Amino acid sequence: MKVVVIEGDGVGPEITGSAVRVLKAAAVKYGLTIDLQYVDAGDNALRKYGEAVPSRYWPIIGSSDAILKGPVGESAGEVVVKLRRGFDLYANIRPARNYPGVRAVRDGVDLIIVRENTEDVYVRAEYMLGNDIAIALRLITRRASERITRVAFNLAIGRRRRVTIVHKANVLTVSDGLFRDTVKEVAKNYPGIAVNEMYIDAAVMDMVRRPQDFDVIVTTNLYGDILSDIAAYVTGSIGLAPSANVGDSKAMFEPVHGAAFDIAGKGIANPTAMILSVAWMLRWWGERVGDDKYVSAGSAVENAVIKALGEGVKLTPDLGGNARTEEFTEEVIRKLG
């Protein structure tokens, strides 16, 4: 498996370092073949090369199987949108769940946000009309709505079989109307799955009020962005939430959280989201190429994280502990066996 690593900015290098250590430990234990290549992208790359995703790296990224990406600073918008849209990583899959030993605003939550990753205002088609008027285009297509719906419903089959469509079709009658109607159309092929719908403002509120009721959420790009931060916070910490950006032939794995410049370089960042991103990457690859070793390794990494959190002896400060990034990482590797 060819993995391109983008360390990112702020705490990025520290937590990416942890994640790679765990990845290497899992590779040894499960006999995986992992080929790592590092490329620069983000604020540093922008300063050095004048491009947040330097074009010299594009072919390297293009020929990889997966991208393992740390958080990026100011230039995050440019980096993630370029990678997501550039490689058509159309499904942004963002799980949110409680972990044993981690205090949360709400307990008993286990949901997945399936966020369309290539359209909406993220097409970045914006124009100034003179000096005083700005226009941005929001794009919604039937094709992208169909394929993200299939991802959501296929996930729901292996879960609690409930899909919530989140939109704002009371205002965006045409564009969110197209999204909603397309989801409902595709849903007919999944008769065993219950479907309901909510407006984004109500969904954000329910994400705090009763997040336990959500199973799979399917939504457009910006609503998914907003929902995933709050879902991560409500279930414990934004420091725990991994995400997968999945296309038909490539995928990118990254934490939901940002570069956290305030604690960068101190060695106390929580690497959990980044390590869980490795777990998701291994499972995704194993399923894609039909190699159970990778699936097992992915599950083992996730379980090791869950155990380390649950025992709670090596927690980082954001979770109320006083362990350093390295100590938590070693604990995870120890649990990996």
Add this chain to the structure above:
Amino acid sequence: MKVVVIEGDGVGPEITGSAVRVLKAAAVKYGLTIDLQYVDAGDNALRKYGEAVPSRYWPIIGSSDAILKGPVGESAGEVVVKLRRGFDLYANIRPARNYPGVRAVRDGVDLIIVRENTEDVYVRAEYMLGNDIAIALRLITRRASERITRVAFNLAIGRRRRVTIVHKANVLTVSDGLFRDTVKEVAKNYPGIAVNEMYIDAAVMDMVRRPQDFDVIVTTNLYGDILSDIAAYVTGSIGLAPSANVGDSKAMFEPVHGAAFDIAGKGIANPTAMILSVAWMLRWWGERVGDDKYVSAGSAVENAVIKALGEGVKLTPDLGGNARTEEFTEEVIRKLG
């Protein structure tokens, strides 16, 4: 003061009835001249006249001073956008605070969301390109950004002197960039006010994590919509949150919550948001025409609500009580003296 009343759908007629009773009691006590006219708008109007805001009522609404509007059902998008944009009610002011006796996710919150009310995707300029592609325009202008900023900063002067700009300029560099830069430009005229900025995804999270830190939030239309629901929930209940849609010569007052069809007609809806909307209406009018009687009446209504909530003997079921809408309303009128 000429007030047009729109009862709305679902629980609308019940809670509007309460609010009007309180308004009449305040008018008697404070010697106010209130001229009420009822017009139909919403789902019922749509069924009856084929228009959610029937054009026959437009001149009546146009010649009023203020609109007191209940929640509307399915056609809410059409109704509110038509009224807000049609009468250029450009500042949507949405306070969120704790009330004594009301259990909340977070305590010690006192913030105001100042939401631009005429632009963003609410211009409803949407187009199908063929059958499979939808485009929506998002509009941001310097002029609208300037005037909403002045509203926000003028409010901040009488408060904790802190304004948070909420945007997503890391993705919407041009349109949210224009909004952000315009706010910062206007802010130079208010040297005593501290300004910071946040991305909408982070702001929604912080609305749960540490809402106490917010004083005044200034933001574009859709972000304001999303933030105000969650702010209302976090401070107690969406059943408590009033809002004002203010223009240069007219204003509309309405609850943040929706029509709540599930409890409609049962006489148990919480009329607080609607009664507090009356309080805001009276104060706004008093300040506009320079008549202290109205300001005092508005404050008296608000205080009566706060007392009724604080004593907690006549709470509606949503707040854990078993009083009916009418009983709570009478309690408020009693406190009014």
